[in-house]
Amino acid sequence: MRSTRSSKFGTVHIDSTVHIDNHRTEHADTTVRSDRTLRTGKTSRTARRSAFATSGRRTTRVSAVLLATALALAVTGCGGDDDNDGGSTKPSARGDGGSTVTLPKLDGESLEVAAVWTGGEQKNFKKVLAEFEKRTGAKVTFVPAQDPIINFLGSKVAGGQPPDVALLPQPGAIKQAVDKGWAKPLGAEATKELAENYSQGWQDIGKVGGKQYGAYYKAANKSLIWYNAKVFENAGASEPKSWKDLLSTAQTVYDSGVTPFSVGGADGWTLTDWFENVYLSQAGPEKYDQLAQHKIKWTDPSVKQALTTLAEIWGKKDYVAGGAKGALGTAFPESVTQTFTGGDQPKAGMVYEGDFAQINIAETKAKIGTDAKVFPFPAVGDTAPVVSGGDAAVILDDSKAAQALVTFLASPDAATIQAELGGYLSPNKNVPDSAYPNEVQRTIAKSLVAAGDDFRFDMSDQAPQAFGGTPGKGEWKELQDFLSNPKDVARAQQKLEAAAAKAYGGKG
Template identity: 80%
Template sequence: MRSSLRTRRSSRDSEYRPHQWPHNQPHNRSRRTTTAIAAAIAAGSLLLTACGGSDDDKSSNNGGGAKESAGTVTLPKLNGESLEVAAVWTGAEQKNFKAVLAEFEKRTGAKITFVPAQDPIINFLGSKIAGGSPPDVAMLPQPGAIKQAVDKKWAKPLGPEALKELQKNYSQGWQDIGKVGGKQYGVYYKAANKSLIWYNAKVFENAGAKEPKTWKDLLSTAQSVYDSGVTPFSVPGADGWPLTDWFENIYLSQAGPEKYDQLAQHKIKWTDPSVKDALTTLAEVWGKKDFVAGGAKGALQTEFPASVTQTFTGGDQPKAAMVFEGDFVQVNITQTKAKVGTDAKVFPFPAVGAQAPVVSGGDAAVILKDSKASQALATFLASPDAATIQAKLGGYLSPNKNVDNSAYPNAVQQKIAKALIAAGDDFRFDMSDQAPQAFGGTPGKGEWKDLQDFLKNPKDIAGAQAKLESDAAAAYGS
């Protein structure tokens, strides 16, 4: 179960190349670009750790800071119309999205049914379509899934009103990753910054630990935390996707953006020395059993939600001091008594090489049944009105540049959101979200399984590389 990530995983398409940059330029931006993004994230994320129980925090789940908007987007009356919206979101994430759908119902008179989808969602949609009952709109977690839905002639282009709203509120880069063949199919309603490490502030204070800026510093910090009596890291090994995110952040920082793009396209093999270097670095954490809560065996039995909660329960003696994952971690933190910005703080994933990594992801609304109602919903989801509702509820990040930053319920989220918007069109999309489903997006198979096996035996770097390459070659057809 990946209840609060759904920035992710659906079917992959090996022919699609979301490594391309906006405006159809090759994904070969210089390290200077990556530096600028990293600086923006760092400026936001590091500053936020100085925030305690300020006024920015006091409305953690009630919307606080921003006024309720009267509505900036005009929607048609849809009395009597019914819509189905499918997504893999569960728990608090699903609940919060339903609040957005309820506002659409209130404004239009339409009735919306949320359809819980199974993962991978492309397979789920295929079965619904084969049965003659596709949802009207689906939330697809990566660009390859949009491409596949278009290739299968499931997806419908956005109409003029939705396009107008999208163009008004989104940078060109976020528009472009929702395009296929020059046509706009996706509205990236939800984004993620997946280069963050969250930590228990009390543990750090007791250990005299400081927020690290480099990988070497991270290892030193982890040792200080261990010496104070707390296991440093919580790793959700039962879910393969967080393990891919660990690898991607290390690889992007250590090997650089050009190599990252090449590996994402399988233009270089997983037996490349750069992969060996990244796995060797990763093993400096995964291979030290005292650094991982429960050791490898325990980590492989820990799912993502539990990896977060066990970091922020138990006061200053939790099962682990740190957990790596994106901004969406806040959804799970709110299930504990920890307060984001005071008890739970965050720092950017440290630089392994010359620059700190910045890995992004997102979920796009795609129309499967073209109608006045489905186009109106896409228009609404492209508006700041919709994003503001979910922003207030926490655990959510929007690429919509016209969402007032004060809508985010605490200083932590405000800084992360500001950094995302400041990054503009310059971002690297999650590597495994660019891979074919069989390799980068299937539980118990491909990269997920290979990295779980590596977590179990981090000494076998050559074996992990060989298995990764074998599975990648089969999935990419090369």
């Protein structure tokens, strides 16, 4: 869900991205939630399971080291010449120098594409759709959807007017769409593009029952903290490497007269991302997988430890812009923009979220790598966390035009167009590095591709929608309540477990 994440930024946590475990896959076949569990394929991954199970912590450590190195390199390479304030929609060749994807002529055809994207993200995606129209002659209409998108699609299906293609932000949503009979398998051309351009892991998370239903058009690095460089300079603050360092940096920023953190608490998913990074680093990959599958309860001591750690920031007086009440009234986009407006006296000095925050930063005219910098989410435990997410194109109304559009979205051509516009990260390994508008983004993209199949997906996106993907319900609401009262950890755990047990069908 949401979208992306650098000392700058370049570090692409995706590189360090925690690998997604295959054990989630087994569960995924039996429950909607596990369907988000996705993280590995439903079939033909048996051979990998034992290897992944024994190498989780090692992989995370290596990834974290690579991530930190990449970030450092990216920061030194950010320059004005790399900036791109508009990009282009020109067709681009494959990264390997081959020909562009071949698309059929679709004169007179029309189709609808639904996604939850808004603002700059929606605007940039429409430029990709415009290129598809130019090449095929088809007419494409973007349909703004609401969260949770599965409910939105359900109403459209019930009314007999489903969009032809939908961009789904959770693996579980793909399985749910398949189980309901809405989603249609991808055809030979789209599948061919995926095989040529994506690692097996990214192909597998779009599969249900061994069939390819989703093409992951977009990825996200959700383990970054962006900061106002001028605020840090004035305060004499430095980029933290550990949670303890982060608390120290926050105090330094506070002492300089600026509130340390901006939190977009009106959007519950931002709070789940905070929790996931702390939990993954502190409890470790194995526990992360178990909690994602509800194999351990939210009343587990590891959850208590993570919530207690979060309270060191959420519960600290004057550490969050506007306090808890203000944060709960602040949507994600505003949480970013208010960090980079107001000169050296913004409402906050730092804001946590993924690489996609670049789109909102751009709206403030702050220059990434100079005015707006980024560092990896600090290590809370032994290693720094790396959490990823993404959006997959799924066909709901099968037709030649719909298949052609998903084929296009699975190609380097489409991804290259949006990469040039900024604020976007593609798991497509054949998108040329040069397509990304600055060194920070290029480094992040390289790290993502280099990670191959070693990544862990957003935990809430793996959960049943009722628990991990619905405004005002489940984990979103319970963490909002916890932000409002971070002192009552036990009550927060009990409420989280009650909501999880109900959503997971009483299992776990």
